[in-house]
Amino acid sequence: MAAKRDYYEVLGITKDADLAAIKSAYKKLAVKFHPDKNPGDKAAEENFKEAAEAYGALSDAQKRAQYDRFGHAGMQGSGGGPEGFSNFEDIFSAFGDIFGGDVFGRQGGGRGRVRSGPPRGQDLQIALTVTLAEIDKGVTKKVKLKRYNKCGSCAGQGGTGKHTCTVCAGQGQVRQVQSSFFGQIVNVTTCPECMGAGHTIKSKCATCHGSGRNQEEVTLSIDVPAGVEESNYLTLRGEGHAGPSGGASGDLLVAIKEAKDETFERRGTDLYCQVEVPYTAVALGGEIRVATLDGEVDLKIPAGTQSEKLMRLRNKGLPDLQGHARGSLYVKIHVHTPENLTSREIELLKELEKVQENDHPKSFFQKAKTFFS
Numbered sequence: 201m202a203a204k205r206d207y208y209e210v211l212g213i214t215k216d217a218d219l220a221a222i223k224s225a226y227k228k229l230a231v232k233f234h235p236d237k238n239p240g241d242k243a244a245e246e247n248f249k250e251a252a253e254a255y256g257a258l259s260d261a262q263k264r265a266q267y268d269r270f271g272h273a274g275m276q277g278s279g280g281g282p283e284g285f286s287n288f289e290d291i292f293s294a295f296g297d298i299f300g301g302d303v304f305g306r307q308g309g310g311r312g313r314v315r316s317g318p319p320r321g322q323d324l325q326i327a328l329t330v331t332l333a334e335i336d337k338g339v340t341k342k343v344k345l346k347r348y349n350k351c352g353s354c355a356g357q358g359g360t361g362k363h364t365c366t367v368c369a370g371q372g373q374v375r376q377v378q379s380s381f382f383g384q385i386v387n388v389t390t391c392p393e394c395m396g397a398g399h400t401i402k403s404k405c406a407t408c409h410g411s412g413r414n415q416e417e418v419t420l421s422i423d424v425p426a427g428v429e430e431s432n433y434l435t436l437r438g439e440g441h442a443g444p445s446g447g448a449s450g451d452l453l454v455a456i457k458e459a460k461d462e463t464f465e466r467r468g469t470d471l472y473c474q475v476e477v478p479y480t481a482v483a484l485g486g487e488i489r490v491a492t493l494d495g496e497v498d499l500k501i502p503a504g505t506q507s508e509k510l511m512r513l514r515n516k517g518l519p520d521l522q523g524h525a526r527g528s529l530y531v532k533i534h535v536h537t538p539e540n541l542t543s544r545e546i547e548l549l550k551e552l553e554k555v556q557e558n559d560h561p562k563s564f565f566q567k568a569k570t571f572f573s
């Protein structure tokens with residue numbers, strides 16, 4: 201994180217600015233960076249908090265004097281940093297108090313409401329299992345899921361005869377201000393009368409009973425890009441639950457699960473597998489057929505290949521998520537010792553053994569001795 205900016209610099213004012221100038225500077229910034237105007241914009245949110253913190257310090261004569269003498273260090277210990285603005289709710293309360301409310305033309309006085317309109321629907325989370333072959337090429341999968349959909353009968357309105365809730369004045373939330381030894385504490389809870397909708401309905405929709413949404417089963421097509429990995433998430437905007445009373449839909453979060461593969465083991469974009477090769481094939485060298493995700497290919501084995509040797513097949517692994525490169529397929533050569541030999545095979549192997557004892561009298565036995573001693 202960057203070093204904390206000077207409060208005067210944050211508000212764009214001079215050191216001798218008076219309270220009116222401080223207020224006016226803060227108001228300009230707060231309106232510009234307000235989360236309602238910049239939904240989902242983290243930078244704007246940070247700017248908004250930064251301005252609120254600067255305002256909190258400079259609008260208080262005592263804190264300002266402390267800040268002027270000691271800088272940010274002087275602010276520590278007087279409540280731990282952004283004094284009085286430990287969370288968003290507090291910033292908004294202060295905001296309403298300072299500017300008397302309706303800067304953004306909201307209904308209900310606009311006193312520090314974080315959101316407007318009916319609440320957004322909840323996000324939905326599902327797991328989706330894909331095979332390595334599907335990860336290799338990318339795949340479109342159909343999934344069935346239950347979710348709240350906007351009610352078709354009333355277009356999400358919940359019925360007719362809509363009235364602004366009298367308990368919360370359309371806010372959907374009720375705030376209680378408690379006085380305590382430490383100052384005022386603001387509690388915000390969902391309105392018990394309208395359950396957060398901000399309105400009540402005279403003639404409720406028969407289909408959704410006034411909620412504006414119904415639980416339904418839907419079938420969705422989900423495009424899984426090539427190269428995904430276990431625990432990757434795909435986010436489908438607006439495919440979660442519909443919000444009550446016509447509120448926006450949440451998102452669908454798809455957690456990728458990788459199906460276990462019989463043949464291949466995955467490490468990043470590389471794949472690993474093992475093939476059993478007869479003793480004669482590694483001794484003499486030659487070509488063997490090996491499986492890849494893309495079908496069988498020929499793999500050349502040099503004469504004299506040792507057991508457990510790892511052979512690399514470039515670009516036969518998985519693609520990366522960006523589609524820039526492909527990993528390798530590593531094939532471990534496992535030499536298979538023949539069993540249930542025929543008499544002809546035994547005869548040939550015995551003859552071979554004699555030849556080897558003459559041609560390489562030491563190598564094999566010496567190695568064996570060092571192994572066991």
Ligand SMILES: [Zn+2]
Pocket residue numbers: 365366367368369370371372373391392393394395396397398399
């Ligand atoms: Zn209400």
Ligand SMILES: [Zn+2]
Pocket residue numbers: 351352353354355356357358359405406407408409410411412413
């Ligand atoms: Zn309805």
